[in-house]
Amino acid sequence: MKYPKGIKSQAKRPAKSGRSFDGGIKYGQRGMTLEKDLDQTNQYYLESxxxxxxxxxxxxxxxNVDYPSRNKAKIDEAYFKVPSTSDYNGVYRGRYIDFEAKETRNDQRFPFINIHAHQVNHMKQCHEQGGVVFIIIRFSLYDESYLMPIEHFLPFWDLFQEGGRKSIRYQDIKASALLLKQGMNPRISYLDAVDEFYFENGE
Amino acid sequence: MKYPKGIKSQAKRPAKSGRSFDGGIKYGQRGMTLEKDLDQTNQYYLESxxxxxxxxxxxxxxxNVDYPSRNKAKIDEAYFKVPSTSDYNGVYRGRYIDFEAKETRNDQRFPFINIHAHQVNHMKQCHEQGGVVFIIIRFSLYDESYLMPIEHFLPFWDLFQEGGRKSIRYQDIKASALLLKQGMNPRISYLDAVDEFYFENGE
Structure with missing residues (x-):
C-alpha cells in the first residue's frame, strides 16, 4: 500500500527535535517543509x-466507523488511497489553478519517482481545459523552490515515459522554471511567478 | 463531533435493500443518491x-497509523473534520468551477441546516475571485435537481444570517434556479445549465 510521504514520516518519526543532518549534509530548510510553507502562503493569499x-x-x-457515544464518530479502520488528482487547486483572477508540490533532497536532479503518473495525467487534463497548471519543486539542500509550468514539464515527462531519463536535471529546471521568492509573509510568493508566466506574457 | 452525512448513513445503515419508504412517503430517487449521480456525471465529463x-x-x-507489515499502513484512529470548502471543484472552459450539492426530503423548502456557514463563506470567496460558483439542490420527493447560482443563493442566506427565514421555499428555488435535465449519461447535465447561465448570458 502506498501512502503520502508527509503522513508516513509524521507517524513514524514524530519529532526530530532539531536534528537537521542526514548523511552529514545540513539542510537549508530550517525545519519548515514545503507543505507548511504553502499552507501559510495559501492562508496569506486567502486572508488578503x-x-x-x-x-x-x-x-x-x-x-469501519465506531460510535463510542451518540455524537462521536471514530474511524477505527481506514487506508490511504493513491491520490487521483494533484494536491492543490483553487481560483485566481477567475482562472483555475492546479498544482503539485514536491521537494527533493537530491542536489543534482528531480527524480520522477516523486510524482504519480495519474497525477500528471490529471494535470494534463486540467491544462487542456485551459487551467493554469504547474509543479512547485523544492531543492531542499539549496533552499530553492521553482515553479515549473506544466508546458515545460511535459516534454521531460514524455521522454521518461518513452524509456528516457528518470529525472529532470537541476540545470534544466533552472533553465525552464521560475525561481520563487521566499520570505516571511508569504513564505513562497508563487502567485507572482504565475502573474509573470501566465498573465503578463499576454495569455 | 460532526461528520458528513453520506458516511454516517453508510456506516450506520449499510443496506436498506429496497426499502424506499420513510413516514409513508415514497422517494423518487430510485436508489441513486445525488452524490452517485454527480460522480457518474463527472466521470462522463472527464472521459468526454x-x-x-x-x-x-x-x-x-x-x-494514529499502524504498520502491521512493511508495506501496509492501517489508520486505526481518525476523526471526521468539518469541511472548510465545498465538495466539488474543477475546471471548465478555462474557468474555475466550485459547487456544493445537497438533497432534501422536504417537499416545501430547502432548510439551511444542510449547509455549513464556512462552506458558504468559501463559495463567496471563490465567487469574488471570479469563479463559477453554485449549489445543486435536489428535492428527492420530486426527483428534481436545481442549479442555484451563488448570486441567487446569497440574498436568501444573508437574510437567514440576519435572523430571517431558515430555509428557501421550493417556489423561490423554482423561480431563481435552473432545473437540471436528468438522464442516463450524464445523469445530471449540470454543465448545460452552467453554459446557459454563465456563458451564454454574455459573462
Whole structure:
C-alpha cells in the first residue's frame, strides 16, 4: 500500500527535535517543509483576498466507523488511497489553478519517482481545459523552490515515459522554471511567478 | 463531533435493500443518491473531455497509523473534520468551477441546516475571485435537481444570517434556479445549465 510521504514520516518519526543532518549534509530548510510553507502562503493569499487556493484532504478509504457515544464518530479502520488528482487547486483572477508540490533532497536532479503518473495525467487534463497548471519543486539542500509550468514539464515527462531519463536535471529546471521568492509573509510568493508566466506574457 | 452525512448513513445503515419508504412517503430517487449521480456525471465529463471536476476527499484528522507489515499502513484512529470548502471543484472552459450539492426530503423548502456557514463563506470567496460558483439542490420527493447560482443563493442566506427565514421555499428555488435535465449519461447535465447561465448570458 502506498501512502503520502508527509503522513508516513509524521507517524513514524514524530519529532526530530532539531536534528537537521542526514548523511552529514545540513539542510537549508530550517525545519519548515514545503507543505507548511504553502499552507501559510495559501492562508496569506486567502486572508488578503488575492486567491482562494487550498490543499485537498488526504484521500482515505474508510472501512469501519465506531460510535463510542451518540455524537462521536471514530474511524477505527481506514487506508490511504493513491491520490487521483494533484494536491492543490483553487481560483485566481477567475482562472483555475492546479498544482503539485514536491521537494527533493537530491542536489543534482528531480527524480520522477516523486510524482504519480495519474497525477500528471490529471494535470494534463486540467491544462487542456485551459487551467493554469504547474509543479512547485523544492531543492531542499539549496533552499530553492521553482515553479515549473506544466508546458515545460511535459516534454521531460514524455521522454521518461518513452524509456528516457528518470529525472529532470537541476540545470534544466533552472533553465525552464521560475525561481520563487521566499520570505516571511508569504513564505513562497508563487502567485507572482504565475502573474509573470501566465498573465503578463499576454495569455 | 460532526461528520458528513453520506458516511454516517453508510456506516450506520449499510443496506436498506429496497426499502424506499420513510413516514409513508415514497422517494423518487430510485436508489441513486445525488452524490452517485454527480460522480457518474463527472466521470462522463472527464472521459468526454468536456471538463475536469472532482469531488474532494472527505477531510479526516488522522491520529494514529499502524504498520502491521512493511508495506501496509492501517489508520486505526481518525476523526471526521468539518469541511472548510465545498465538495466539488474543477475546471471548465478555462474557468474555475466550485459547487456544493445537497438533497432534501422536504417537499416545501430547502432548510439551511444542510449547509455549513464556512462552506458558504468559501463559495463567496471563490465567487469574488471570479469563479463559477453554485449549489445543486435536489428535492428527492420530486426527483428534481436545481442549479442555484451563488448570486441567487446569497440574498436568501444573508437574510437567514440576519435572523430571517431558515430555509428557501421550493417556489423561490423554482423561480431563481435552473432545473437540471436528468438522464442516463450524464445523469445530471449540470454543465448545460452552467453554459446557459454563465456563458451564454454574455459573462
Amino acid at each position: 483576498g488575492r486567491a482562494v487556493i487550498h490543499k485537498k484532504p488526504t484521500p482515505v478509504q474508510i472501512v | 473531455g468536456r471538463a475536469v471536476i472532482h469531488k474532494k476527499p472527505t477531510p479526516v484528522q488522522i491520529v
